[in-house]
Amino acid sequence: MSAAAATMAPGDAAAGAGGAKKGGKKKLIILAIPVLLIAIGAGLWFSGILPNMLGMGHKAETEEHAGKEKEKEAHAPVFVELPEMIANLNAPGRRASFVKLKVRLELSKEADQAAFTAAQPRVIDLFQTYLREMRPDELRGSAGSYRLREELIARASLAAAPATVVDVLFSELLVQ
Template identity: 35%
Template sequence: MSDEKGDAGATGEPVEEAKKKGGKGRLIAIAVVVVGMLAGAGGVWWYTQRGGAAPASGDKHAEAPAEGGEGQGEGGEGGEASKADPSAAYIEVPPMMVNLRGGGPAKFIKLRFIVVAAEGKTDVVKARLPVILDALQPFLRELRPDDLNGSAAVFRIKEEMLRRSAQALGKGMVRDVLIQDLIQQ
């Protein structure tokens, strides 16, 4: 009898604890899944509200004025993007081919980019485009093949090109440099 009581007491108590722990574990797992789903749904809602999905379509520029009024009331993030399009003047620069610095066999870089002129400065920037190219030539010729490795290489090159363009023409003339092609041979 003592064995039966001991067995019943020993098996009865851990089974109840196991049920309680298993129930709590399942409840926590369900809560984590629900919170994750809510966070994902919130992220999707936030992304669509700020206009992140719209640039994928080709008609974004046609819709920009209609969205500008709505976006400006929500912190200005959507309005900032719609303000940038009408005032931007894109000046395509002829492709440049420059040899890279290095001791081994000759390596070249072919670069095609667009200069974004500030509002009302398009004609001035177009007229002084040779000055921009002259400012960029020494920088591009000093690049080594190792400078083009990694994911941040294009960003660093773009920032340096923007800095040198602004230095050559003066502040407020060039808003951005958009790299279209960067090919190393």
């Protein structure tokens, strides 16, 4: 036995071991409380309860979105029909391929119609030049129609700059 252990009484040794256990429990509680509070806060935040309590949650965004939807409903869209377009496609080989296209453009508001009508020849020109560079296999299937729609929206928006073109609606699309 060591000299320190010999000088301590048997009861003192038991008290020293219990004190070490109590200190470990205190450290565990001190560390567990902040972790528990953070976990509760994260749960409340991601469930949406805490942001709503603070007034910056999904409810505010939903109300804002509903206000924009009502504003859109108040302004009915305007449709402008373009004349039928026929263009030869960039087809390899001797056989010629053509596309026949009849579209309607959806404008965001009625005030844009006058600006679009002034820019309509430019829109038709951009459509025609784009169609002449396309290959017949690029227009096959729904993916080809989707890509064509996106390109025509981009070109119409560029040509009729103050007017806002929302969508291109195909009345007729024939590839031959």
